[in-house]
Amino acid sequence: MTFFKKHHSTLVFLMPYVLMFSLFIIIPVAIAIGLSFSYFNAIEPPSFNGLENYVNVLTQDSVFMRNVLPNTLIFALIVGPGGYILSFILAWMLAQIPRLPRIIFALVLYSPSMTAGIAMAVVWRIIFSGDQTGYLNALLINLGVIYEPLQFLQSPNYLMTIMIVVTLWGSMGVGFLAMLSGVLNINTEIYEAGYIDGIKNRFQEIIYITIPSMRPQMLFGAVMAIVTTFQAGAIGVQLSGANPTPQYAGQLMVNHIEDYGFIRYEMGYAAAISVLLLLFIYLFSKLAWRLFGDND
Amino acid sequence: MASSFHGSKINPDRFDRSQIKFFLFLMPMMVFMGLPIVYIFSHAFKPIDELFAYPPRFFVEKPTLANFVDLFNMSDTTGVPMSRYLFNSIIVTVVVVALTIAMSTAAAYALSKKKFKLKALLFEINTVALMFVPIAVAIPRYLLIDNIGLLDSFWAHILPLLAMPVGLFLVKQFIDQIPDSLIESARMDGASDYIIYWKIILPLVKPAIATIAILSFQAVWNNVETSTLFVNDESLKTFAFFMSTLASQTGNSVAGQGMAAAASLLMFVPNLIIFIILQSQVMNTMAHSGIK
Numbered sequence: 001m002t003f004f005k006k007h008h009s010t011l012v013f014l015m016p017y018v019l020m021f022s023l024f025i026i027i028p029v030a031i032a033i034g035l036s037f038s039y040f041n042a043i044e045p046p047s048f049n050g051l052e053n054y055v056n057v058l059t060q061d062s063v064f065m066r067n068v069l070p071n072t073l074i075f076a077l078i079v080g081p082g083g084y085i086l087s088f089i090l091a092w093m094l095a096q097i098p099r100l101p102r103i104i105f106a107l108v109l110y111s112p113s114m115t116a117g118i119a120m121a122v123v124w125r126i127i128f129s130g131d132q133t134g135y136l137n138a139l140l141i142n143l144g145v146i147y148e149p150l151q152f153l154q155s156p157n158y159l160m161t162i163m164i165v166v167t168l169w170g171s172m173g174v175g176f177l178a179m180l181s182g183v184l185n186i187n188t189e190i191y192e193a194g195y196i197d198g199i200k201n202r203f204q205e206i207i208y209i210t211i212p213s214m215r216p217q218m219l220f221g222a223v224m225a226i227v228t229t230f231q232a233g234a235i236g237v238q239l240s241g242a243n244p245t246p247q248y249a250g251q252l253m254v255n256h257i258e259d260y261g262f263i264r265y266e267m268g269y270a271a272a273i274s275v276l277l278l279l280f281i282y283l284f285s286k287l288a289w290r291l292f293g294d295n296d
Numbered sequence: 297m298a299s300s301f302h303g304s305k306i307n308p309d310r311f312d313r314s315q316i317k318f319f320l321f322l323m324p325m326m327v328f329m330g331l332p333i334v335y336i337f338s339h340a341f342k343p344i345d346e347l348f349a350y351p352p353r354f355f356v357e358k359p360t361l362a363n364f365v366d367l368f369n370m371s372d373t374t375g376v377p378m379s380r381y382l383f384n385s386i387i388v389t390v391v392v393v394a395l396t397i398a399m400s401t402a403a404a405y406a407l408s409k410k411k412f413k414l415k416a417l418l419f420e421i422n423t424v425a426l427m428f429v430p431i432a433v434a435i436p437r438y439l440l441i442d443n444i445g446l447l448d449s450f451w452a453h454i455l456p457l458l459a460m461p462v463g464l465f466l467v468k469q470f471i472d473q474i475p476d477s478l479i480e481s482a483r484m485d486g487a488s489d490y491i492i493y494w495k496i497i498l499p500l501v502k503p504a505i506a507t508i509a510i511l512s513f514q515a516v517w518n519n520v521e522t523s524t525l526f527v528n529d530e531s532l533k534t535f536a537f538f539m540s541t542l543a544s545q546t547g548n549s550v551a552g553q554g555m556a557a558a559a560s561l562l563m564f565v566p567n568l569i570i571f572i573i574l575q576s577q578v579m580n581t582m583a584h585s586g587i588k
Contacts, residue, residue, distance in 0.1 A: 009488070013402040013403060013406035014418075016399045020458040021422070021425070024437065024456045025461075028433035028440060096308065097315050098315075103575070107571070108326050111567075111568060122556045122557060132351075178582045178585040181580075182583075184583075188306065223427060223587065224462075227426070227428075254431050257431075261434065271435060274436075281427050
């Protein structure tokens with residue numbers, strides 16, 4: 001009881017957060033891991049089947065190996081680093097211009113990330129609409145590039161590209177703001193010292209001073225970029241209006257989980273894919289940590 | 297500030313010709329990022345003939361409120377009026393934002409200023425959880441919510457969104473900047489932990505509170521997942537969900553597109569207004585956002 005008395009207020013402060021955190025983050029992850037080793041169709045109780053789900057992912061699920069995994073990797077490798085590098089470049093440039101235009105520009109760049117998918121699905125669907133009233137089709141026809149409207153969102157040839165563009169468009173989020181304030185808060189004396197030590201141009205300045213001085217923000221931005229990337233998984237389904245997406249062209253791991261979990265009710269199998277997805281995210285973040293974290 | 301040092305021009309006071317190259321790069325980006333946003337505004341006010349005009353026009357020519365009027369008069373197929381969804385969203389949003397602020401600031405204060413055994417470990421776990429992607433565990437969450445009997449209730453919208461690792465992280469980093477001496481002297485004067493939290497910590501971390509308010513607002517206001525997965529009762533679903541059903545009908549119905557455009561504007565505008573009001577506080581918080 002002395003422990004309780006001594007830490008009474010600490011417990012009160014921590015308890016609500018820790019409770020919700022455990023209930024909706026830790027326990028679901030634990031259940032996902034547990035279910036991934038079992039057969040579960042949501043009607044009968046789950047039955048243990050060892051590594052069968054994982055073996056099936058690797059050997060039986062041709063859609064996963066041929067479409068979902070390559071799609072997810074392409075999407076993640078372009079949107080993740082692409083959005084991240086773009087965030088940094090934009091943040092750095094914004095720091096070079098006066099305050100008022102900077103605030104306005106930052107607001108415009110940040111606002112797409114607020115629209116969070118659903119509100120924008122309407123707009124993007126109209127822009128990429130498959131008939132001649134679609135903006136892109138009308139524009140291309142006017143320019144004489146094409147004669148017949150293209151089915152952008154239903155065509156396996158275009159869907160992935162559009163998903164990448166739309167996600168990059170919305171990727172200047174919290175990480176971008178963190179990097180902007182990171183660049184702005186670097187002490188100017190560090191720059192002066194750098195130039196005395198022989199830095200010659202802006203590029204060297206970025207590599208040797210700016211990035212090392214804001215490593216904590218760079219790491220935060222990287223983690224946010226990874227999360228945004230994998231969070232955006234639903235975009236293909238939102239744009240094309242169907243799960244599975246046309247010929248699995250825009251199928252990402254998140255959609256595959258939904259497909260198996262909530263459409264086919266093979267929840268054990270879906271859980272195995274969830275676990276693989278969480279592992280992916282973890283590995284990507286580890287890489288970011290390796291690049292920008294404290295080297296200890 | 298006239299100095300002989302010309303290397304860094306970070307955070308300049310005024311416009312200089314050397315900045316033109318940055319504007320040349322930023323301007324096209326502005327257009328690419330900003331146009332769809334302008335388009336939401338323009339599209340929502342278009343009358344029917346302009347919505348389906350060929351060739352399509354970007355800007356509205358004869359603005360009308362007809363889409364909004366239609367939207368407000370609309371009920372879905374099961375007879376639930378649009379205002380009900382909006383009402384649900386407002387209630388859920390207010391509760392989530394308020395509880396998230398209270399929980400995150402309290403936990404952040406304990407993690408930053410109190411001394412106890414598991415402190416470092418808890419913060420470490422939370423930092424790992426920054427990478428957490430909720431949709432990856434939608435199924436276990438569904439089973440959990442089903443088992444504790446929260447399906448078809450407001451709580452199913454609220455509880456899953458309360459623990460926000462990035463929120464706790466940002467507030468904790470911010471509280472770290474408050475000198476311990478301030479808290480010590482308050483304690484000398486006989487203030488309890490609760491008084492210190494309420495009278496000292498909360499007023500000093502207002503920028504961080506503004507930031508988590510925005511983040512949690514965006515998370516809850518735009519959330520479709522809880523309505524789709526955890527709630528079957530139409531009258532308990534949220535505006536974001538209603539919006540998504542409108543969006544999926546866009547192709548089929550002529551009147552639907554105008555209403556969908558009006559609804560996307562209603563979804564977006566609160567986000568924008570709140571961010572504009574709180575943006576300087578957010579930037580202030582982000583200065584302490586680094587992961588060390």
